[in-house]
Amino acid sequence: MEKRELKPLIESIYDLAGLPRDERHGIYSPHAQVKYLLKKLDKNGDKRLSKQEFIEQENWGNDERLGRFFFSYYDINNQ
Numbered sequence: 866m867e868k869r870e871l872k873p874l875i876e877s878i879y880d881l882a883g884l885p886r887d888e889r890h891g892i893y894s895p896h897a898q899v900k901y902l903l904k905k906l907d908k909n910g911d912k913r914l915s916k917q918e919f920i921e922q923e924n925w926g927n928d929e930r931l932g933r934f935f936f937s938y939y940d941i942n943n944q
């Protein structure tokens with residue numbers, strides 16, 4: 866996944882997690898989250914996220930900022 870693909874992904878994760886639009890600013894803006902996500906998960910530094918980098922749960926650790934949305938999205942899709 867490249868940068869331009871990550872922003873809509875984050876928005877759809879927010880939609881599914883039910884994060885109100887008026888809370889999607891500052892560090893929770895999709896733009897800020899894309900930067901954060903790349904910094905956190907792009908282990909080989911190519912500015913893209915491979916599926917492997919993305920799904921590697923240990924990369925997420927106890928992430929509060931995006932992981933909690935990601936995992937609620939994951940749960941919704943695996944019920």
Ligand SMILES: [Ca+2]
Nearest residue numbers: 907909911913
């Ligand atoms: Ca990468």
